[in-house]
Amino acid sequence: MSAQPRDAYFIPLDAIDVSDPQLYQDDAYYPYFERLRREAPVHWCRESRYGPYWSVCKYKDIMQVEVNHQVYSSELGGIAVEDPPVGLERESFIRMDPPKHDEQRKVVGPIVAPANLAEMEATIRERTIRVLEGLPRNETFDWVERVSIELTTMMLATLFDYPWEDRRQLTYWSDVAICNVHAPESPVHSEQEKFDELKKMAERMAELYNERAKAPPKFDLLSMLAHGRATQDMPLREFMGNLTLLIVGGNDTTRNSMTGGLYALSQHPHEYQKLRENPALVASLVPEIIRYVTPVIHMRRTATQDAELGGQPIRAGDKVVMWYVSGNRDPDAIDDPDNFIIDRPRPRQHLSFGFGIHRCVGNRLAELQLRILWEELLPRHPTIEVLAPPRRTYSNFIHGMRSMPVRIPTLN
Amino acid sequence: MPKVTYIEYNGTEHPVEVPVGLSVMRGAVNNNVPGIDADCGGECACATCHVYVDPAWLDKIGTPIPGSQEASMLSFAAEGKPNSRLSCQIAMHEEFDGLIVRMPQGQH
Numbered sequence: 396m397s398a399q400p401r402d403a404y405f406i407p408l409d410a411i412d413v414s415d416p417q418l419y420q421d422d423a424y425y426p427y428f429e430r431l432r433r434e435a436p437v438h439w440c441r442e443s444r445y446g447p448y449w450s451v452c453k454y455k456d457i458m459q460v461e462v463n464h465q466v467y468s469s470e471l472g473g474i475a476v477e478d479p480p481v482g483l484e485r486e487s488f489i490r491m492d493p494p495k496h497d498e499q500r501k502v503v504g505p506i507v508a509p510a511n512l513a514e515m516e517a518t519i520r521e522r523t524i525r526v527l528e529g530l531p532r533n534e535t536f537d538w539v540e541r542v543s544i545e546l547t548t549m550m551l552a553t554l555f556d557y558p559w560e561d562r563r564q565l566t567y568w569s570d571v572a573i574c575n576v577h578a579p580e581s582p583v584h585s586e587q588e589k590f591d592e593l594k595k596m597a598e599r600m601a602e603l604y605n606e607r608a609k610a611p612p613k614f615d616l617l618s619m620l621a622h623g624r625a626t627q628d629m630p631l632r633e634f635m636g637n638l639t640l641l642i643v644g645g646n647d648t649t650r651n652s653m654t655g656g657l658y659a660l661s662q663h664p665h666e667y668q669k670l671r672e673n674p675a676l677v678a679s680l681v682p683e684i685i686r687y688v689t690p691v692i693h694m695r696r697t698a699t700q701d702a703e704l705g706g707q708p709i710r711a712g713d714k715v716v717m718w719y720v721s722g723n724r725d726p727d728a729i730d731d732p733d734n735f736i737i738d739r740p741r742p743r744q745h746l747s748f749g750f751g752i753h754r755c756v757g758n759r760l761a762e763l764q765l766r767i768l769w770e771e772l773l774p775r776h777p778t779i780e781v782l783a784p785p786r787r788t789y790s791n792f793i794h795g796m797r798s799m800p801v802r803i804p805t806l807n
Numbered sequence: 808m809p810k811v812t813y814i815e816y817n818g819t820e821h822p823v824e825v826p827v828g829l830s831v832m833r834g835a836v837n838n839n840v841p842g843i844d845a846d847c848g849g850e851c852a853c854a855t856c857h858v859y860v861d862p863a864w865l866d867k868i869g870t871p872i873p874g875s876q877e878a879s880m881l882s883f884a885a886e887g888k889p890n891s892r893l894s895c896q897i898a899m900h901e902e903f904d905g906l907i908v909r910m911p912q913g914q915h
Contacts, residue, residue: 458847458850458852461852462850462851462852462876493879497879497882497883500883501882501883504883504885505885507915508885508886508913508915509885509886509911509912509913509914509915510885510886510912510913512913513912513913741848743844743845743846743855744846744847744848748846750847750850750852750853751852751880752879752880752883754852754853754854754883756883758915759913759914759915
């Protein structure tokens with residue numbers, strides 16, 4: 396039984412538990428955070444299926460956690476409200492604190508640096524055009540399958556220099572990695588099964604990695620990992636963890652922004668019209684999509700010491716959850732935050748990429764892919780009808796959209 | 808009012824008057840100088856206001872304190888150099904009149 400929106404205002408404050416993945420599958424979480432931001436912006440949930448945890452709901456409090464990595468550790472308890480599965484943990488640099496985090500991140504960072512993005516732009520554009528020109532007209536099709544997955548999987552195959560014809564394996568492993576094993580629609584149904592599938596991924600990747608370790612360094616993620624001093628000789632689980640991080644970070648978030656962006660425009664026809672009349676607005680549309688969709692729902696930290704946050708006493712060892720979905724709708728930081736406005740004055744001031752040392756390494760690549768999509772979409776298909784809301788993922792971590800039926804009307 | 812010259816990656820120069828006390832980042836953003844994104848709005852939390860301080864000014868402006876948040880964020884920026892700074896961390900001062908900063912190829 397899913398929660399009703401009105402429950403958010405009638406249940407006792409201390410009974411609110413925003414970690415329930417059903418809230419996100421049903422897109423029903425907004426009123427809970429609206430109430431928390433007003434009544435308990437740093438909120439203690441005493442009991443949940445994941446144990447007790449703090450919810451940090453306001454933009455400025457989230458920023459404070461982000462920049463204090465000495466106090467709020469990613470390594471002590473991982474980055475999700477759900478603890479890593481005991482005995483099946485898979486380390487990766489997003490789950491590390493300095494100095495090891497810094498060393499590993501610096502190995503892969505250059506692949507998404509501005510100079511390399513400039514080199515990749517023409518390839519991304521050419522592929523995007525090909526995908527868009529192949530779309531059917533006057534026929535219902537799944538936007539997620541035909542556009543969002545297709546484009547982001549091609550990007551991922553390029554980043555890894557993965558065999559082109561096998562690239563959908565990457566999509567599958569990404570879906571395995573982020574899925575909640577308790578959801579019926581998930582590709583795997585236990586943590587052990589998830590581990591086993593990701594181990595198969597690591598074995599396949601290890602073959603490519605070993606070839607690239609023997610060859611001269613080149614500009615793909617596997618070669619960079621193989622030649623990077625901080626990432627060569629990783630133990631199996633760390634190899635699994637870092638690959639998973641790069642695969643999920645490198646496609647799933649952008650995939651959902653490609654879907655969520657079209658959905659948002661379809662829900663705000665006035666903004667869609669503004670965009671058609673002035674395609675230059677793509678520049679501010681893109682960050683607004685990323686804010687509005689908020690592809691990563693939360694990140695979790697663990698307090699290394701007693702601290703105070705928003706007037707609340709945080710104790711060493713406490714689980715501290717930054718709800719990006721809430722901070723991005725905080726009216727004290729963003730004007731009229733529940734509205735989708737494609738020409739906001741400071742559209743890039745949002746929390747979707749995180750801040751501080753763990754800030755999304757691929758943020759500019761994500762923006763580039765979305766920018767090209769909309770630049771090429773508008774002249775070809777100025778109108779796309781969304782026929783039903785997206786089917787969403789059962790997850791409190793990744794804001795996934797599994798499918799969305801659309802139709803491109805025949806040209807007049 | 809002291810003046811700062813911002814030079815884009817393509818060489819375009821933007822001379823701007825920046826009030827004392829305001830950050831060099833804010834001076835650019837308030838005057839629509841392209842090339843400084845400042846995603847975090849001045850919290851030293853993103854490294855998208857990265858600039859290269861003209862070498863002649865480096866002694867006066869100074870370099871980030873080793874181990875500081877600024878040094879840490881800059882260490883992840885693309886094309887970091889010894890004269891790299893986050894412009895949100897440079898507060899304008901009378902003595903900085905004539906300061907020249909250059910922008911990287913892109914903020915990241």
